Amino acid sequence: MRDVIVVGAGGGGPVVAKELAARGLDVLLLEAGAHHTDPRRQWTHYENDSNNPLTGFFRFGPGDRGKPQWLRELPQNSFLFQNGGVGGTTKHYYANSPRAYPGAFAGYDGPDREAYDTAHAFPFPYRTLIPYYEWVEATLPVQTAAMGTKERVFFDGAETLGIPLQKAKDTTGDSYRPQENAILQPHGTAGRTIDPARLRYPEAIGCTFCGFCQQGCMEPIAAPRNQFAKRSTDNSYVPMALTADAWAPGGRRVTLIPDAFVVKVHTARRGGETVATGVTWRAADGLHREDAAVVVLAGGAAETPRLWLNSGLPDPNGWVGRGFTDHFLDGVTGLFDKDTGSSKGTSSSARCDFPGHGALENIGLPPAMQAALMVFSDSGVRGQYHNGRGMTGPWDGRAGRLPGPELKEALQNGVNRLLNILVLTDDDVQAGNRVVQSVYPPDRHGLIPKVIMRGRERTRRTVANREFLARKAVELLRGAGARKVYRFDWSPLLLHVHSTMRMGHSPDDSVLDATAEARWVRRLYVADNCALANSLGGPNPTLTTQALATRTAETIFTTYFGGDPWVATEAPVVSTDVRVSRALEE
Known part of the structure; x- marks a missing residue:
């Protein structure tokens, strides 16, 4: 019997595993996908080889690329862009690590407090999470991003917006700044x-x-x-977890089992309560079961509720899988007569923040992904037809995907005459956006998840925020000297996905309490993006998920193993520590 079983080795699970193993607990970390232990042999920089959703090595599927990807049902025009395997979606993330906006938390009393989804705020104040932010920022580490040409062009445009340069980690007003990212300088x-x-x-x-x-x-x-x-968890928290006994006095190495798809969470009735007792997973050689004192779910915003529902766990308020938020992303691209360096350097090192609305950030892409960005739309084809939206604005022509000749013109000098801006919108929690069990035939792991994101049925506030930010992006690109600006009105690109097992104040509309423990199953916690109470106001989610996972690990240690809290009293050991390097080499 283990002390703790963690299900999922993506953005949040390895954080819990590393922190608890460092304090002497016996932790089993199960990951449905592969563990790429030798990237220089197993990966390439080819775009299709990595990101093809059917066959790429980063697809959401088994490590054997000869086998089909794992299925999800997406009934609307959308794309769920997630990775399988150790490191999860952090393998392809840009490592942008801003803190959430304080307005997304309980007790916020700023002048813009009514601009947020106050009905679904985090059930504790923002200041509660700051020590855990600081712990993760030191561990990864998070630093001010190294910048290049595209960031200089972005800042030239940002300066024309009349907003100040931000120099603090906590965002309290409209501003622009270099990214805080988890990429070694x-x-x-x-x-x-x-x-x-x-x-x-x-x-x-x-x-x-x-x-x-x-x-x-x-x-x-x-x-x-x-x-x-890049400090994806396969490069940071996972190496620390696997070598905890080498750098933490009294620590124990985490047992990591890849290609282990968990299909059931087991429970028992004890003292009148339902208690998590272990899991069953499927591997190449069949089913395996292991018991533990505590179980932590960290499979992602679609797979965690799927596992809960397939396990028959209680859902008395019907909120398991509900409240699916993303950042209702949109893309705006400027075409320049000068070199923007779009494909060079870290992919995103500059941002603008507009608390109460969301954020903008530059994104550099290689050619195939650039073309894909410019043909992904909910508005139809520019100049040909529109899907009832007919969106016009300060951009050139109608919003929509670029047809052949325009796409060819935009890309004829490569991607380094372009500057992309990603719109990240604060998205309201809505019960109708959700994950349910599909009526399609089950795969070998059980009923598959159906992800319902009604792109045209966002709240009025969410839609208004997206429009505000898209127009700010156009203004920025014009100010930077773009001769043409395209807006694409993306279909739901489900890249930043959260809240399907949300923590909250009320048992009427949340699954987790303020400690991230399940309300109806003791000793069962959630430590991935789906534990987030809301969409954070718009900032990238990984840092907040990892800060919350650190807090959850500390809670598990103090509640069920009689330990003392450590975040306020100890200094973290960063994942680039030479002791970790030596242990890995050994």
Whole structure:
């Protein structure tokens, strides 16, 4: 019997595993997908090879790429962009690590307090999470991003918006700033040359400005795994979890089992309560069961509620799977007569924040993903037809996907005459946006999830925020010198997904209490994005999920194992620590 079983090795699960193992607990970490232990042999920088949703090595599917991807039902025009395997979706994330807006939390009393989804705020004040933010920021580490040409162009435009430069981590007003990201800054030859012979560790340390963040990070060449530049969890928390006994006095190494798809959470009745007791998972050689004192679910916003429902766990208020929020993303692209450096360097190192509305950030993409961005729309084809939306505004022409000739014109000089801005909208919690069990035939793991996101049925506030931000993006690009600006009116690109097992004040519309423990199942916690109470006001979710997972690990340790809290009293050991490197090499 284990002390703790963690289900899922994506953005949140390895945080819980690492923190509890460092304090001497016996932790089993189960991951449905593969563990890519040798990225330089197993990965490439080719876009289709990595991101093809059917066959790519980052698809949501088993490690054997000869087998089909895992199914989800998406009844609307949308795309759920998630990775399988150890590291989860952090493998292709841009490592942007802003804190949430304080207005998304209980007790916020700023002048813009009515601009937020106050009915679904976090059930504790923002200041409660600050020590946990600081812990994760030190552990990864999170630093001010290294910047290049596209960031300079972005800032030229941001300065024309009449908003100030922000210098603090906590965002309280409209502003622009470099990203706070979890990418090791370049040192030595990194960022100074494109000669691969000179981009080997230790001559090169940190980000080499290769421009392939979305294809996973394996830079610099010959670096130990825990010193790869981008701090996806497979490069940071997982190495720490697997070597906890080497750097933490009294620590224990986490047992990681990949290709282990959990199909059931077991419970028992004890003292008049339902209590989690263990899990069953399916591996290549059949079903396996393990029991534990505590179970933590961290499979993601679609798979965690799927596992709950397929396990027959209680759902008395009907909110399991409900309240699915994303950031109702949209894309705006400027075409310039000058080099923007769009494909070079870290993929996103600059942002504008508009608390109460959401955020803007620049994104650099390689050519195929750039083309995909420009043909993904809910408005039809520019100049040909529209899908009843007919969106016009300060952008050139109607919003919508670029047809062949316009797309060819935009890309004829490559991607380095473009600057992309991603719109991240604060999205209200709505019961109708949800994950349910599909009526399609089950796969070998049980009933598949059906993800319902009604893109044209957002709240009036969410839609207004998206429009506000899209127009700000156009204004920024015009101010930076763009000669054409395109708006695409994206269909739901479900990339930042949260809240399907939300924590909350009221047992009427939440699944988790303020400690992230399930309301109706003791000793069962959730530690992924679906535990978030809301969409954070618009900022990227991973840092907040990891801060919350750290808090959850501390709660588990103090509540069920008689330990003392540590975040306020200890200094974290960063994942690039030489002791971790040596242990991995051993």
